[in-house]
Amino acid sequence: MKKWLGLILIISVLIFGGVRLYTAKSRPVKITTNKVSGHYGQATSGLIQVILSKPQVEKTPLKTGTIYNMKIAYKARLAKNEHAKQSINLSKAIRVQTADKIQLADEMHPTMLSDKHRSATGVVTIPLTIQSGYTEADVLDFKVSLVTRPSRNVKTIVNY
Numbered sequence: 001m002k003k004w005l006g007l008i009l010i011i012s013v014l015i016f017g018g019v020r021l022y023t024a025k026s027r028p029v030k031i032t033t034n035k036v037s038g039h040y041g042q043a044t045s046g047l048i049q050v051i052l053s054k055p056q057v058e059k060t061p062l063k064t065g066t067i068y069n070m071k072i073a074y075k076a077r078l079a080k081n082e083h084a085k086q087s088i089n090l091s092k093a094i095r096v097q098t099a100d101k102i103q104l105a106d107e108m109h110p111t112m113l114s115d116k117h118r119s120a121t122g123v124v125t126i127p128l129t130i131q132s133g134y135t136e137a138d139v140l141d142f143k144v145s146l147v148t149r150p151s152r153n154v155k156t157i158v159n160y
Contacts, residue, residue, distance in 0.1 A: 038146070047082050048113060050146060051075045052094070057128075057140065068128040068139060070096060076111070077119035088113045094124050098142045099134045103127070 043049045053073040060067045076090055090111045096103045105124040113120055130139050 044146065047079055047084075048088065049077055049079055050090075050093075052144065052146070055096075055142075055144060065130060066136075070126045070128055070142070072124045072126070072144065073122070074124065075119070075121045076113060078113060078115075084114050090120065090122070091124055093147055094126075095145045095147055096126050096128070096142050097145065098128055098140075099131060099138045101131060 038044060038052075040052055040054045043051050051074065055070050055072045058069045058071070060069060072094060074090065074094065078084060090113065091105045094105055103126050105126050111120045111122045128139050128142070130136060
């Protein structure tokens with residue numbers, strides 16, 4: 001009985017004494033997106049000028065399903081009078097969204113831009129698979145994005 005009275009006394013002191021108890025809230029990851037649209041074959045503006053060609057999709061049948069290999073050719077260069085503070089990996093900057101999944105490029109041959117290598121050309125290969133519950137048309141209805149850096153706070157530069 002004394003334990004209960006002591007507990008009630010402590011709770012009432014906390015409530016009426018001005019002490020507030022807060023519950024921890026989980027904060028979602030904040031993703032900032034610019035609504036800028038680009039066109040294939042035109043250069044983007046900014047520190048890095050990137051020209052993406054129209055994606056080409058190759059269908060590869062397998063025993064377990066079908067894989068679509070999307071190939072996107074690009075040309076990139078640092079703008080005049082701009083300097084890269086760190087090397088920039090272009091293979092991580094190009095992303096494709098199909099259905100509910102965001103696909104990244106294979107990192108077989110990453111292309112790095114820096115002050116020593118101011119321009120680069122290459123082809124990014126992104127494997128696309130059909131998820132359960134989706135059709136081939138859902139996978140081929142894709143959106144290509146060019147992002148600033150691969151991190152938790154991704155900022156989309158251009159949507160194609």
